[in-house]
Amino acid sequence: MKPGKGEPSPDICAQCSVAVGPREGRLVAVPDSSFISPLTPRLDGKRLLLVCSPEHAHAMHGAYQRRPFVEEELWDGKLTRALRGMNLDEWPTGVTVEALAQASGLTPEQVERAVQWSLRRWQGLQP
Numbered sequence: 201m202k203p204g205k206g207e208p209s210p211d212i213c214a215q216c217s218v219a220v221g222p223r224e225g226r227l228v229a230v231p232d233s234s235f236i237s238p239l240t241p242r243l244d245g246k247r248l249l250l251v252c253s254p255e256h257a258h259a260m261h262g263a264y265q266r267r268p269f270v271e272e273e274l275w276d277g278k279l280t281r282a283l284r285g286m287n288l289d290e291w292p293t294g295v296t297v298e299a300l301a302q303a304s305g306l307t308p309e310q311v312e313r314a315v316q317w318s319l320r321r322w323q324g325l326q327p
Contacts, residue, residue, distance in 0.1 A: 214249040215256035225250045228257040230264035236277035241305065245274045271310075272317030278304045279314050 211220050229246045237243035247264070251257045282304035286295065301308045 211250050213252040213256055215251055215259050218252055220250055220252045225252055226254070226257060227251075228260055230261055231269050232264060232267070233269045233271065233273040234277070236274075236281055238281075241278070241281075244278060245269070270317070272314050275304075275306055275310045275314035276318045278306060279311065279318075 211225065212218065213220050213225070227248050228251055229243075229248055231245060232247035233245055235243075235245060235247040237246075249260050251260055279300060282300060283295070286299075286303055288295065291299070297308045297311050300306070300311045304311065306314070
């Protein structure tokens with residue numbers, strides 16, 4: 201059924217794809233190293249999913265718990281967000297590890313590991 205004028209469109213349950221109205225659903229935070237929040241860094245690595253029931257919340261949480269959580273992937277996303285906020289014209293010879301660490305909130309070691317992970321990924325050595 202199509203919502204009437206002025207009514208919000210229903211979203212769908214991440215588990216079963218049933219339409220979930222604005223007051224019917226619940227959000228569940230699941231671990232996901234590929235998720236970087238555009239506005240709230242403390243939510244990095246925690247994907248919010250809409251579900252229709254406590255049972256589906258439990259099922260989705262279990263499904264994401266079985267997925268690998270790759271720290272370097274999370275750090276790579278944090279670096280990407282930091283680079284988007286930097287004026288790279290100020291770094292004509294390249295951004296330093298220390299500057300990236302400061303801009304991203306990571307340690308220099310985490311920056312280096314994230315860069316190596318990203319390079320291996322682009323070279324096709326890991327999924």
